[in-house]
Amino acid sequence: MTLPRVAFVGCGFVAQQCHLPSFASLDSCLITHIADPCIDLRQNISMKYGVQFQFNDHMSLLTHQPSGFDAVVVTLPRKLTYKVVSDCVDYGKWVLTEKPLSLNSNISNSLLTKVKSSNVSVMTGYMRQHDEGVNAFRKIICDLGTDSITSIKAHSHMGNSYASPFGDIKGSQFTQINYTEQKFPEWLPTDQYFGFEQFLNVFSHITHLVEYIFDSPLTLISAQVNQNGEGLILCNILDIPVCFELLRGQQHEWREGISILTKTEQISLDLPPAFLRNVPSTVTRKEGSSSTCISQYIPNWSWAFRNQAIAFLDFISSTPSTTDVERALRQVVFAEKLFQHFI
DSSP states (O other), X not given: OOOOEEEEEOOSHHIIIIIHHHHHTOTTOEEEEEEOSBHXXXXXXXXXXXXXXXXXXXXXXXXXXXXXXXXXXXXXXXXXXXXXXXXXXXXXXXXXXXXXXXXXXXXXXXXXXXXXXXXXXXXXXXXXXXXXHHHHHHHHHHHHOGGGEEEEEEEEEOSSTTOSOOOOOOOOOBOXXXXXXXXXXXXXXXXXXXXXXXXXXXXXXXXXXXXXXXXXXXXXXXXXXXXXXXXXXXXXXXXXXXEEEEEOOSOSSOEEEEEEEESXXXXXXXXXXXXXXXXXXXXXXXXXXXXXXXXXXXXXXXXXXXXXXXXXXXXXXXXXXXXXXXHXXXXXXXXXXXXXXXX
């Protein structure tokens, strides 16, 4: 059996800390191609992972060896992501791209239209949905049923999200390449670009996760937030009130989770820092009026990023679906509605 061949576009910090080691740890695929304008960086990465083919940019990769690989992992600055993903789909390549899908719902919609008419699809890197604790929590909620839920509270206090990683390779020899930067929404003031982009990079993880767990879109009710998107956001999902408490801050500890309240119990999901390897989420249930009636689910050691790599390989062997693209698009639309409060 021929193993799927995976190409990487972008070999920076996130690719090195998360995606490259995750895919390299699997026996079910081969990393065969790398594109990055930093010559010494990609040479060192190629030596480390035994990658055969190197390119300066994604179009050199796509046009030189269009049949040499099956899928592409795109890890680039957010302003550069959309055009690369769109070109990969044009060349019939399955794509895993870091979130957000784009910085503008109009171009996200155009990508969705393109995917619908192609034989491939796109997975966006909301890796929390591949966490074992998250899916145990989701099953509890599914078995419980939404009729008994009175409220949902979700919080994301950014803290030290990278869990002090080390070992990434730096480069210094750059090749000049052509690239296209995607545009922010036309109505968004320039002084809000940073906050809008950061909301999609950080806080859309928790909004996406709530939608994934309940398999339904959020409806924005009201918000009291600053230009970074920090503060309180009130929403509704399946007629259940939802409160998001969002904070970037300078605190050392990463704190993120979801708490479900019913008339008889509280069910909590506690999420670890995203880059903390082999530490999945935990689920705690406090039932009845006695605080001593507590149960906790602690999954086996696993890492959401590695689970995501496994899921992506399953994804590329399946019938193309737009579900993941649609969920990622909703996060862009949600961010636009939130920041329209400032205008």
